[in-house]
Amino acid sequence: MQRVRLHEIAKRFGTTVVLEKIDLDIEPGEFLVLLGPSGCGKSTLLNIVAGLEEPSGGTLHFGDRDVTALEPDQRDIAMVFQSYALYPTMSVARNIGFGLKMRGLDRAGIEAKVADVARLLQIEHLLDRKPSQLSGGQQQRVAIGRALVREPQVFLLDEPLSNLDAKLRADMRVELKRLHERSRRTTLYVTHDQVEAMTLASRIVVMNKGRVQQCDRPELVYAKPANRFVAGFVGAPTMNFLEGELAAAGDLPGLRLGEAILPLPRLPAATARHMGRPLVLGLRPEHLALAPAPTDRAGTCRGQVLMTEPTGPDTYVLIRLAGREVTARMPPGVALSPGQMVDLRLDGAAASLFDSGDGQRLD
Structure with a gap:
């Protein structure tokens, strides 16, 4: 060796x-x-x-x-x-x-x-x-x-x-x-x-x-x-990228996309220093999940299903969220149809933040 x-x-x-x-x-x-x-x-x-x-x-x-x-x-x-x-x-x-x-x-x-x-x-x-x-x-x-x-x-x-x-x-x-x-x-x-x-x-x-x-x-x-x-x-499907700025979504941190603010439960407290700064939020498809129940919408955002792609072990779901398209990785056999409205929870703990200029990771 x-x-x-x-x-x-x-x-x-x-x-x-x-x-x-x-x-x-x-x-x-x-x-x-x-x-x-x-x-x-x-x-x-x-x-x-x-x-x-x-x-x-x-x-x-x-x-x-x-x-x-x-x-x-x-x-x-x-x-x-x-x-x-x-x-x-x-x-x-x-x-x-x-x-x-x-x-x-x-x-x-x-x-x-x-x-x-x-x-x-x-x-x-x-x-x-x-x-x-x-x-x-x-x-x-x-x-x-x-x-x-x-x-x-x-x-x-x-x-x-x-x-x-x-x-x-x-x-x-x-x-x-x-x-x-x-x-x-x-x-x-x-x-x-x-x-x-x-x-x-x-x-x-x-x-x-x-x-x-x-x-x-x-x-x-x-x-x-x-x-x-x-x-x-790295990653397939690729990471979802959302360009916006960090802002408050009620009692939670969130990402402002135009007029909408997407809640980001569990976003690390250290990211508060980036509040109001233009940046790019990255989320892997597995970090977008359906809310447990339609009535439990705290910390969720609403999107529209555009397409589903069953692959066997997973189902990839293309969703329009605040005017952007994102991909979510969901369990096999999930029953969703194009046009259907769904409540999503974004996992802020797994999010990556990137500088909107040079694309470097923000810690």
């Missing part, structure tokens, strides 16, 4: 800035996920760690060793790409052991290491097959096995599950998590899929336009996003 430290890593292509002074400290054995939209610079950053791209500035250390200028084969890393790049004429066993053979390891040593990795990935029964005889998930396991068999200090994965269908992706996420728990390799993983990031990461690095927007544990990235970009990118 190896600590990886990136200090002010920058990358430019001509006048185009791809990465701008990235600072990251990856703990030994950590599973760090780079998450962001296409073009945000996450794969470029991974390639710099791998030695496939040269940084325009900054330094990269593995432990106490400066590897900024070292070639990939001098860094003790292994990488799994989006494409599996298996040798089609070789068996699974030969694909996994090929790198060891090129390093001069004897046949008995190769066979022992291949057997260990195959057992870890549960592909012992596939060792004599060719890649064309494997499913996508099995090919992915072979590609991972080929990287693991080298026992690298740092394990790099670039969108490794993107070519799999939804069911296989879910299965492979579980396998990758189990694999990391057993091997404890320092891992840097790139994805644009927030579900992969939330389920796999010990910490998530959310990137946008070449900059780190937030680096934190998955639960904090979700519950306390650092800015409006993170809040909107």
Whole structure:
């Protein structure tokens, strides 16, 4: 296991800035996920760690060793790409052991290491097959096995599950998590899929336009996003955003939207200093709930159902609230119809407040 430290890593292509002074400290054995939209610079950053791209500035250390200028084969890393790049004429066993053979390891040593990795990935029964005889998930396991068999200090994965269908992706996420728990390799993983990031990461690095927007544990990235970009990118359906100002709603704090004031029960008392200030309120869909009974309207606001979307475990309900559209996550089978008026309770304790100008979180 190896600590990886990136200090002010920058990358430019001509006048185009791809990465701008990235600072990251990856703990030994950590599973760090780079998450962001296409073009945000996450794969470029991974390639710099791998030695496939040269940084325009900054330094990269593995432990106490400066590897900024070292070639990939001098860094003790292994990488799994989006494409599996298996040798089609070789068996699974030969694909996994090929790198060891090129390093001069004897046949008995190769066979022992291949057997260990195959057992870890549960592909012992596939060792004599060719890649064309494997499913996508099995090919992915072979590609991972080929990287693991080298026992690298740092394990790099670039969108490794993107070519799999939804069911296989879910299965492979579980396998990758189990694999990391057993091997404890320092891992840097790139994805644009927030579900992969939330389920796999010990910490998530959310990137946008070449900059780190937030680096934190998955639960904090979700519950306390650092800015409006993170809040909107992480979570499905996306967070609801309401632009207004904090005001009193009777005995409760609330959000003024034009002539209406939406009560926000349980809004933290510390937010009182933002009263009267233009801001953006963020609420996850699960933090909008139907009032327990039509007669219990204290601290509730009234909205009109526009559409329902049953998904099985949840029902998403699109509601017009004070002239804005919001999405609420409700239990399966909830009986609501378009045009119906409902009383909602907004959970102020779970709300996020953002500056209406720069979009940064207000604490």
